[in-house]
Amino acid sequence: MKTKAYMTQAAGFFLIRTGTFIVIAFLLLMLGYIFYQGISAVSIGFLTEMPRDEMTRGGIFPAIIGTFYLMLGSSLISIPVGIITAIYLTEYAKNRRIVKIIRLGINNLAGVPSVVFGLFGLSLFVIFFGFGTSILAGSLTLGLLNLPVIIRSTEESLQVVPATYREASLSLGATKWQTIYKMILPNALPGIMTGVMLSLGRAAGETAPIMFTAAAFYTPDLPVSMFNEVMALPYHIYVMATAGTHIQATRHLQYGTAIVLISLVLALNMAGLILRYRFRKHLK
Numbered sequence: 001m002k003t004k005a006y007m008t009q010a011a012g013f014f015l016i017r018t019g020t021f022i023v024i025a026f027l028l029l030m031l032g033y034i035f036y037q038g039i040s041a042v043s044i045g046f047l048t049e050m051p052r053d054e055m056t057r058g059g060i061f062p063a064i065i066g067t068f069y070l071m072l073g074s075s076l077i078s079i080p081v082g083i084i085t086a087i088y089l090t091e092y093a094k095n096r097r098i099v100k101i102i103r104l105g106i107n108n109l110a111g112v113p114s115v116v117f118g119l120f121g122l123s124l125f126v127i128f129f130g131f132g133t134s135i136l137a138g139s140l141t142l143g144l145l146n147l148p149v150i151i152r153s154t155e156e157s158l159q160v161v162p163a164t165y166r167e168a169s170l171s172l173g174a175t176k177w178q179t180i181y182k183m184i185l186p187n188a189l190p191g192i193m194t195g196v197m198l199s200l201g202r203a204a205g206e207t208a209p210i211m212f213t214a215a216a217f218y219t220p221d222l223p224v225s226m227f228n229e230v231m232a233l234p235y236h237i238y239v240m241a242t243a244g245t246h247i248q249a250t251r252h253l254q255y256g257t258a259i260v261l262i263s264l265v266l267a268l269n270m271a272g273l274i275l276r277y278r279f280r281k282h283l284k
Helices: 004-041 044-048 060-092 096-110 116-128 135-159 163-171 176-205 208-213 233-243 251-283
Strands: none
Touching: 004 176, 004 251, 044 060, 044 096, 044 176, 044 233, 060 096, 060 233, 060 251, 096 135, 116 135, 116 208, 135 176, 135 208, 163 176, 163 251, 176 233, 208 233
16 A cells, blocks of 8 residues: 555655656747748858848858856856866865855855846956957856856865865875865866856857847948957847848848757766766776
């Protein structure tokens, strides 16, 4: 005879499975609709050509290049700063109260809406420092946006490295930094890479921060300096769908751009999973 506890457990598992299937169904429905609407626009020319005829024809090559520039610039800022901060909090900080305050600030920073980061970047980097609407201003803003992700993922990865590794290394005469560099970081690398890839995907898909700091509706040439403004995939979708002069005529191009952006983020996530698997396999 089935007990009350068994029935409760079965009901709980049923609700979990049902919720999971609903989420997956909505995701597949959304992706299917986007691909149905935009797959006709995706081609080699769409990926490699410049926009033309008031952006009703041609491709999105400048937006792809601009997105990669912003991803690269933000990673050069957020990755080293985030990893160094996580190492300090995990391995060096002794005052627990200060650590708690810093972590509280990081958690609060992670909850700040991205549009607030955009306004902050506009005030500080674009106006105060005089960088103007540029790759540099956008990269700095996205770098700040991604800092909490890098710090938290790196900190958690460092914390799961067994304390015996540290003790063994120090007992053999290694310094604190040698222990971190040669023992702790290699073992924490899979988790760190996951955080890095997540931050790159976020940088690729954010619209609000670059709207005020880096993105342009259209640029006739590719950027040649970090002080140039750029086109970017998420902002390109936004302006074509809301502020363009031929919104209905470019509907398939809007969805085609969305397909490219989704594919880029998916590729980054897959690369993170593959790298994590290989690093873990190498460490075993």
